[in-house]
Amino acid sequence: MPTLTIDGQEVTVDAGTTVIQAAEQIGINIPRYCYHPGLSLAGRCRMCLVEIETFPNLQIACYTRAQDEMVVSTTSERVLSARQSMLEFLLSNHPLDCPVCDQSGECDLQNFYMDHGQYQSRFLENKVKKKKAFPIGPHVILDQERCILCTRCVRFTEEVSKSNELGVFNRGSRSVIDLYPTKSLDNPYSGNVIDICPVGALTEREFRFKCRVWYLASQESICTGCSRGCNISLDYNGSRRAYKAGGRRVMRIKPRYNPDINKWWICDEGRFGYGFIDTDRIETPMQRTTSDLEPSDWDPALARVAETVKAAYSEKGANGVGVIVSPQLSNEELLACRELFVEKMKLTNVAALNPWEEPGEADDFLRNADRNPNTKGVEDLGYSGDAKAVLEKAAEGEIEVLIIFRHNLADGEAGKLLEKAKFVVYVGTNWNATAERAHVVLPGATHAEKDGTFTNFEGRVQRFKQALLPIGDSRNDSQIISEMAAKLGYSLPASADEIFEAWKGISLDELSGSGSSVDPDTAVQA
Amino acid sequence: MEYAIDVGKVLFWFSSIMGLASILTWMERKQSAVMQDRIGANRADIFGFRILGLFHIIADSIKMFTKQDFVPAQGNRILHTVAPMIALFFALVGFAAVPFGGTYEIAGYTVSLQVLDLNVGLLFVFAMMSMGIYGFVLGGWASANNYALLGGLRASGQMISYEITMGATVIGTIMVYGTLSLQQMNIAQGELLFGWIPAWGILLQPLGCILFVTAALAETKRVPFDVPEGESEIIGYFVEYSGMRFGMFFLTDFIETVLAAVLTTTLFFGGWQVPYLYAGGFEFPWGGSFELPVVAVMLLQVGAFMAKVFTLCFIFLLIRWTLPRFRWDQLMRLGWTIMLPLSILNIVVTGVVLLIVGN
């Protein structure tokens, strides 16, 4: 347990800790480009030079282990002048095309230069020309001129994705990052090189030129791509008026550090899977009057659902109404459904899972085959039974009213069964074949538009926060269920916070925080 | 024939006042422009003729007649309609007791150039002027607008304050001439002091004249006494008025200016008197005379009256475009703590002097 002094502050760290990590522990941020906590040490950028007493030369903080009685200075004159010189050197061949660079605004080169740079250029020679702006994979664009050769991306492909597409070629000022021959940066985690690139050399093709980063606001959320429950930040249009971005609100997704689940990474499927939030959304309640679905208001649509449910209920009792909830719903919505349909109405035909769903691709890193974010939640909350049995009963005419949440059950075998159902209510976010076949369509909110929790496959209850207002007329599902219950003569809380508190005994805010998770049974913060 | 003469007098007097008031609307714009090194209204034209922007009077009236006649939804429709009429009526009716010429024997008829020869003419004019307040207060109240109401209240406060000064000032004049009849006052101003100075009010009552003019300006509610209108802050009692109803208020302003000028002329500038001009013609104090027919005398005297009124109007406009507006507290302080004591002092001094001189 070495104890060392950094800038006058004493800190005791575990053996083997480097100086840069020790400094981080006491809140001192040493500038760095090549160092990344998730990657091996390279010592390429020389940006993190610090002065250590008893060492004749400046040392790189990322590689130097902390030792007892070390006295480190991160702000001495020598250190500052070294940083300035390093920046001058790194910029000697940098094209300085910040106006067209997507990284500007969150670029470490810009940030550190603002703090330590030498503003008068002394570079009179011609800059080395390299290849600019060419795609190296389905999601990534490379600009070799902007690259400062920190090799974070190379190390990522070697160590994390283990796909080895990138390498450093040529020597001296002509060194470039490039693909190995015949390769393309198309591994399922390729988007992470964009995040770890400290400059604008690797940028996102999807995000390219769509928005400047200073317009973005960010909200903590959970990826809904699979049951892993990776922590993400939803970056959405904050200060820029929505009409200027063509109505697109969520601009990109970035992974959020969680040491227990996804560390710094996220798969490409999750990273680029936000399109459904702004496209093909159901924006108003719809009712089938004669043969077409027509836009309606909440009140008449809910009243019609309640009326039909009541009629079926009085005719056939608890068997007359079938409900298929979804593992896409949050725990709070599942709880509301359970309370209304199972506990209050005592319905016998309540199912959750779709047996026909195609599993996604899985690997031993982040991706799970189960593409729903809350399958574990569905199981934990006591839902059993499968949509097939319920659908069959609906097709036979035993179930008069079928309420489907989220699932698309209009293909193949399910579609044939669904066609025979007498009255279908669809509660969902996006248009699909099931919604188009339903008699009443109620628009729900996506995870970007509501508060709540998902339980990942390991049983971690994780919170996602509301970033946007529900699109159009759509509403949070727990609110829809609460209003439907009111029309049926029951009283149910509408807010996710209330439901969660009744469930776990703590408020959502107490649960929140980067990477916090809760054991679903004991409500103890992990 | 008697009736014809009466109708003729009324028509002449009425059209002179209205004509002068209309011209004042144009004069105000042009005069202020020239004073401020501008050109002023000059765009309205008929077939390209602009004649110094005089057509703006016509353009303005066409505009006012054709604009939407607006009554606020919460306002009182009847009072809102009646208010400008009240204001306009009382401003006009005050002129009836003011003589615009003497009494002449023409072709066997006695023609007195005064619409209503009252022996309490001065009181009548004052009474009518104070009645005019109702128009402004009602207008402000019936608009159901806080600014309008504030304007109306300010108008009533200001007019009451300054009417007292005005009344007290005139007492000195009444004491000097010993009459309430405006015609008698005019006749008295034809006399000569020390045999050669015309006995005009301004010479007998210099302080009274200044106080009266100030108070009369305040009565017209124009700059520097335009707090009730306060066009740059509360806009005033006519904020909810448009079209011709606003036009009536607007015109009342100018008619009151004319009334102030007419009263000042009558009380302090000899009314229709021309120095040394008598019924038979000029008789100069240094000897020598110049005989004139009665009609010529009449025309000269009426012309002199009109010229005096016009000059005073010009001076009033000069004042209006020179001085900045008083603040409300300054206005009240000036009225109650300076002008009122001064006017009472004026009465006392006049009385003492009259006792000593033993008139």
Added chain:
Amino acid sequence: MAIKVEEKQLTLLERLYVLEVVRGIALTTGHFFRNMAVHIARLFGLAKDKKGSTTFQYPEERRPLAPRLRTLHRLTRREDGAPRCVACMMCETVCPAHCISIVAGEHPNPLIEKYPTRFDIDLGLCVFCGYCVEACPEDAIRMDTGVLEFTSFSREGMVYDLNKLLARSETPKPNEESKVKTA
């Protein structure tokens, strides 16, 4: 630190007000008669070199504009005629009125890389602060056209798009710079 302002002490004569009123009226009367004399003289074709007023009779007479006056925006062009703008959105960001909206596109030349596919300025919102000109790193937007009149009968007409803004891309000639032009 508060600044203490010494109030000017008025003399008794000034406080009497009447004299000051007379002095003020003398001043305005002086202006009135001097200007009136010039007006009348000019009516008879005299004193052509004097003016009775200091105003400009717009629109017949136009006031010379200061060369630095901020007038209607224009977008400049490169030598090959393409807009100089690289859609960096600095102007959109700095604009306090949110009147600029830009949509960026991929330029086929990787050395230019980014260019505006749309560039709209809503002149109905613009406050003519000139921040966009200050912020532009490429000298692509300027406010030196000398055009002051760009009214429209519709709100849509107040939105100037890329083509309209590029239409005046050439630098105004110095001798024209001082004259008002119609849109």
